[in-house]
Amino acid sequence: DGIILPYLDxxxxxxxxxxxxxxxxPGAVEKTLDRIQSWRAAVPDLTLRSTFIVGFPGETEVEFEELLAFLKEAQLDRVGCFKYSPVEGATANELPDAVPEELKDERLERFMAVQADISAARLATRIGREIEVIVDEEDEVGTLARSHADAPEIDGVVYLEGVFDLQPGTRLKVLVEEADEHDLWATPV
Structure with a gap:
């Protein structure tokens, strides 16, 4: 009776x-890119989410650029990124060549700017498409909902502006009319 959503994190x-x-x-980046392509070929509506760390001890500018190149090629739908910070008891704390905080900040900003462009382009492909959403809540502007591509509290939302009185958990079809780098705006069909 369960539903398997086309969403991999x-x-x-x-x-x-x-x-x-x-x-x-594991570090076979080429295989990872091949896997992403094969997953998307098998499930065209697949949403791929991932997390990354910038500023890991010893990370060079060249390695950071490799990460940005991977991001551009992988075209992931949803991405989180964190600056490396020491964790009590972690062996990484003992690694040489700690990345300065200001460089971690700058790399995080650059990383997120690249991903914002990717996300905006990927979400723009949904404009004009009909999708199913589930209602989360209502605010003063309208209804907030999620599609199968939106994990609660970490991904974007689908705004149904001016639409009120839908109960949380209600499923409905909507037509996507606008998108930004995180969210969609739609109207019920």
Whole structure:
């Protein structure tokens, strides 16, 4: 009776094989890009979400640029990014070449700017499409809903401006009319 949504959340963390090895994570970036292509070929409506870390100890500008190149090629739908920070007991705390905080901040900003452009372009492809949403809540402007591509509290929402009196949990079809880098605006059909 369950429903399987076409949504994968896979924490890729980085794209540099060396940094991934330091993180003690698998590092076959080429295979990762091939997998992404095959997943999208098999499930065209698939939403891919991931998380990344910038400023890991020893991360060079070249490795950071590798990460940006991966991001551009992978064209992920939803992405979170965090600055590396020491965690009590983590072996990474002992690694040399800590990245200065101001450089971590700058890399995070650059990373998120690239992803904002990718996300805006991907969401723009939904304009003119009919999608199913589920109602979350109502505010003073209208109804906030989610599509299968929107995890609660971490992804964007679908705004139904001027639409009121829909109960949370209601499912309905909407026509997407606008998009930005995070959210969609739609009207019921």
């Amino acid at each position: 896979i924490p890729f963390q980085h794209a540099s094989p060396r940094i991934l090895k330091l993180m003690k994570r």
